[in-house]
Amino acid sequence: MSSRQPRRLAALALTFALVTGCGSTGSGEESGGKAEAGVTETRVFTADNGDVTIPAKPQRVVATGYSVPVLIEVEAPLVGVSSWQRGLAMMTDEDRATYDSLTKIAGETAAETNYEAVAQAKPDLIVIGVPKPALADIDMDRLKSIAPVVAIGPSTPDAWRELSRRQSDAAGALGSFETAKTEYEKKAAELAEKYRTALAGLNFGHVGAYGDVAKGTFQREFARSWGTNIAGDVGVTYYGEVKEKGGNARDVSEYPSIEELPDSLGEADAITYTVEPDGSVSEQVQYVLDSKLWKNLPAVKAGKVFPLRYTEAATYSSALKTLDAIDQALAPVLAK
Template structure:
């Protein structure tokens, strides 16, 4: 009888211990489940913090790494350097024969890549972000192919986009839009000062930028590249020939015959000499010598290695400095 009583008591105790153990196990399991859930939420949050979703000019939702390390941005290197970013490769033509020389103090050790970004070359560089200057660069199914290699962001829909907008968009991609705006503000301050210096020295003369390359002459578009700096930013007068040539083309630089150049009614010419060795014979031509600005000795010659053929905050600042040195000397 005593045995039965003890057995019942022990059974009750064991039952109590079992219930307690079950409760503790259930509690632990619940806590573990909550911890797992919390960990997943935290991991998800961390994953989101390492990328940003930005919409490009073509409407693509692009998931961009928070801190891209291997960037390819053909012909946008000026913007990258201005923002303190070094690309993994730099734009070139002719297997590195032609590069943006004016940026080489920052990009001297950066390998080159062909301007048209061949898929295999891009793939070998293992970029974590690709930035395209225009929609033209991703025509057909190119966008899909590039985006398989790395997140691909397209800056603008046009072949030639406003350089200010480009800088702000590049800044947005890297979460540096405020820095990009500061660069623009400083540039505008430089331009305001330059306009005053030029006006005090020579008023508002008419000017033209002419590029000599391969024995041929090219004139800058009134509204693009160096033309935008000369006429829109610095407010210098646009010669009739420049207006005429610009109206027929959307290219940055347009071929112009020497016979047409004779009609150039510019007070000053900025000559970008890309024919250093052969230029002498071309520039000794009687037609060139008959141009009013040439006869007046108002030709300001520069190497094609300078920034005149390019655009961006760094290039444009250098152009402004060169114009001031030429006209306000």
């Protein structure tokens, strides 16, 4: 943990100096610009659940959903987190050790919140990182009786950039967040330049991992979706859009029947598809790859098909792994 200490100190210092668009810092009673002894500084933070008065410098934070990996990475003062199985493969060994050591106060869904465990953690801030519709599964009044609650959940998959910034801000850890953001943007820019000529003029399609084999459907992802948004930062162009927007992730992905493969991806010059972190292919994606219709697609016949790992990264640090995976997957286009 020693290598992170300078970033941690910088983040704590920045918390007091920074005035953000999300809220302003203040205190109960002040004299000469300093809070009186025993008075905790607070600020008003704008969240999905409205304007919430929170500690300016939280000391004990509980995190759920998408806020879990973010707040672990920025070294927020966590005392409890929800389960986050989907992101374990993208964690560093250090972050995984932190995750494993923290008390689990909820399962994988909002409905699995353990309110007694939250109370026992004695938080001074609770960060709920679930989509707005999932807030209906949470007893917000009960949580508010324990500590201030800020709900900061995802909308479209690519919103993790702003989402993670706001979550880090709420926890008083923007300094560490900015460090990871800068590293990611530098690497993405380098890869964009590396592939600029090779990708010019190519229209990509993407097959995601959430089709339903039983229903005979596959997932077609467009720009800004899970499998495409980070590749987009490298210069990959995903053509088309959903036929009918359904809100959140359904604004950027749809679920056609397998018979619609030629109509959905027939105009693609190249196709990417989601694979598991270890490179294996899920049942949902293998269903597409085994189809005769898939094998007759122009992009497939041309050999321009590329598997992508780590497509569900939702933090800048984990997205660095995605950039490495994209670089590895697209390497063949440089030789053509």
